[in-house]
Amino acid sequence: MAMDASEIEKLIKTALPDADVEIRDLAGDGDHYAAVVVSAEFKGKTRVQQHQMVYNALQGQMGGQLHALALQTSAPEA
Template sequence: MNPQTIKTLIEQGLPGATADVQGEDGVHFEATVVSEAFAGKLPLARHRLVYATLGDRMGGEIHALALKTVTPAEHALATSGQG
C-alpha cells in the first residue's frame, strides 16, 4: 500500500474531500482529511467515515492510520495561524 492509493480511496469515498497522506514504510500512515461531511460530527464519527472508505484494508494492508479530520472552516483557521 502507498500514500497515493490511500489518498485516492479516501477522496473517492468522501466526495469533495481532500486528503494529505504520508507514510514511508508501506504499513503505517498518517493522514489529514478535510471534508464538509465532518461538520457537526464528533472525532470518532469523522474517523469512522474515513475508515469506511478504506474497508477491510484497515488492519490488513494498512496496519496503522493516524488521522486528523477537519472541516474546511477548521482547516482554514488552523492554517491561518489562528486555530
C-alpha cells in the same frame, strides 16, 4: 503487502469527493501512515464519527494491507 499512499488517498476521495487529503508515510515502509482529511461532510459530526467515515472509506484495509493510520480530521473553516 504494503499499501501505497496514492491508493489510500483514492479510497478516501471516492467516499468523500470534496475531501482535501494529505498522506505521509511515517516509517518509509508503506504500512504506517498519517493522514489529514478535511471534508464538509464532517460538519456536525463528532471526531469519532469523522474517523469512522474515513475507516469505512478504506474498505476494510485497516489491519490488513494498512497496518497503522494516524488520523486527523476536520470540517473546513468558514
